[in-house]
Amino acid sequence: MGYQRPTFSAKSFGDKNKNHKENKMRVSFIGLGVMGYPMAGHLQKAGFEVTVFNRTQAKAVAWAKQFGGQYAETVAECVKNADVVLTCVGNDDDVRSMTTAATGAIPAMKPGAVLIDHTTTSALLAEELSAAAQQAGLHFMDAPVSGGQAGAENGVLTIMCGGDEALFAKMQPIFAAYGRSSVLMGAAGQGQRAKMVNQICIAGVLNGLSEGLMLAEQAGLDIPNLVACLKNGAAGSWQMENRALTMSQEKFDFGFAIDWMIKDLGFCLDEAAQLGLRLPMTENTMTAYQRLSEQGLGRMDTSVLIQAVKEASKK
Structure with missing residues (x-):
């Protein structure tokens, strides 16, 4: 898929915790590195039901003890009941192993669920994931972030999104938990290009x-x-x-x-x-x-x- 004329939409966030009791979505977070660990923590604090997975399980256990959420021993267990699955890992190959592989998220996610990738990847991978998600009856958005570790810890990341406008609007409570602003740049892949x-x-x-x-x-x-x-x-x-x-x-x-x-x-x-x-x-x-x-x-x-x-x- 080549360049597509982008649709622009932006959101900035006010009080992150004002809807604490309204966040009923079940969220899974895969990847608890220097970015993912605090991002998942903000989601738990915002009132979402969060389950995490990390390849080094000790980090997932530590996260659950710190924030009070749940952890899973496999990707499939982590995502099977989730409304939204978030990934934040290292590179394209890591993303594939966590999503499209036989033991990854996409084969185990329930129909209609949403996959959001916060990893910085190639635009081609974002387009590949969008197609794989669509084939599996899922929704996808690429959403790389800017702001570094400090931005993740303080919940003030900038989020660059590629995907459907209606989905972007629906995901605002998620992004508000750890972001200062989010911008929809166009179709899948355009977030990565931004x-x-x-x-x-x-x-x-x-x-x-x-x-x-x-x-x-x-x-x-x-x-x-x-x-x-x-x-x-x-x-x-x-x-x-x-x-x-x-x-x-x-x-x-x-x-x-x-x-x-x-x-x-x-x-x-x-x-x-x-x-x-x-x-x-x-x-x-x-x-x-x-x-x-x-x-x-x-x-x-x-x-x-x-x-x-x-x-x-x-x-």
């Missing part, structure tokens, strides 16, 4: 911030004073606000790992190739992150890009 644009923009900002900080340091500028000056002007950004000081202090052992960014930028480059485009900045950033990963820095935050920029400046 997330690709998000990652390209982050890469661009980090490149500019890295070069700017490098010049500032070499020129002897006071970095905290500089950031205080710039962050509320045209150069201001989330990265400026949250990463400039740690970049200048060479602190990178937190945040969004570059190995995950390599995966995401790979999707961007693949999508661009299918559209007959080249993305030179994205290509260069991808190469820089790959080299950093080869140096053993794959788990460091994406802001470690400044090290590659400084190294390149010596040549």
Whole structure:
């Protein structure tokens, strides 16, 4: 399925708990990583009946003890009674193993149930899942998120959705539990394409911030004073606000790992190739992150890009 003219719809959320007693949907959440664990917790706090599954069962047990929900030992057990099944795992292959595989969610879900994938994947996988869900009598929406671990923990994620408009409206109580806003970008796959644009923009900002900080340091500028000056002007950004000081202090052992960014930028480059485009900045950033990963820095935050920029400046 190629590009389809998008339908735009957006929702922002107010009091997350005002409908606590009205949330009767039975929800299953598959994948309790740094994002999924708190997202599932917000759903339980919002009054949904939540059952979780994680490949490492100890994490599911810990989640159930912390939030009071249920955990299942298999995907099929987790999803069999669910009205809505949410997945948030690692990559395309992980999603397939949790959804379309013989032991995955789709074969075990009840007719008419909804599958929402919060994983950042290829757009092609989202379209594949949409077709598989439809064939099984289910509904599907791709819904990658932005906001990182802090956004998940604080329940303020931005959710980029691809799917049916009526389904998008129906899922608002779900998204409100852990999101600050959600936007319907069009048909299945368009949520993932929106997330690709998000990652390209982050890469661009980090490149500019890295070069700017490098010049500032070499020129002897006071970095905290500089950031205080710039962050509320045209150069201001989330990265400026949250990463400039740690970049200048060479602190990178937190945040969004570059190995995950390599995966995401790979999707961007693949999508661009299918559209007959080249993305030179994205290509260069991808190469820089790959080299950093080869140096053993794959788990460091994406802001470690400044090290590659400084190294390149010596040549």
